[in-house]
Amino acid sequence: QVHLVQSGAEVKRPGASVKVSCKASGFTFASSYIHWVRQAPGQGLEWMGWISPNAGHTSYAQKVQGRVTLTASTSTRTAYMELRSLTSDDTALYYCARGWTQHYFDPWGQGALVTVSS
């Protein structure tokens, strides 16, 4: 069964960085895509980017390009999303999801809440 388990909630100060992990099981991790999507409280979904674990190729949304880095370890079947220079606008639930292609993805992890507050 395909399963994605994410790291726990984080509270960060403005200007800090956060790194969220996503451990995968039940599918061929190396040859899939891992997408990252965030959802601010009461708001819609915002796609952040994807990584191809085998090749290390990435694609990022323009809005977060330059502040986000996606990485993956095929040995531990874990993907990571690091976001830097945090502001209150980055407060959101961060999801990872298994990409069937570069364009759509399922299932999703349980989400990791990141709160940015002084």
Next chain:
Amino acid sequence: QSALTQDASVSGSPGQSITISCTETSSDIGGHNSVSWYQQRPGRAPQLIIYDVTVRPSGVSYRFSGSKSDNTASLTISALQAEDEALYYCSSYTSPSAVLFGGGTMVTVL
């Protein structure tokens, strides 16, 4: 820059059919078939229910169907049930190698 526009809310009575639309401001949707739909029930992670405009993943109810005409994609839910009450998001491929979500449509079962 492209954007996907969805109605904020749609409602229907049990047993009825409803249709949610997703309009691309540029002509991107009309030029490819990489349109998908996600259902998000309250307090839950989203779930893929349609991909490549019309394809249902295994396990998704036949009551969900997708279509596209020019720059508008649509999701139809037939024989509406209480369990269908949720947020629905359309998604489209956008160059280069990126994904765009619509703002979401809240479906209410009366």
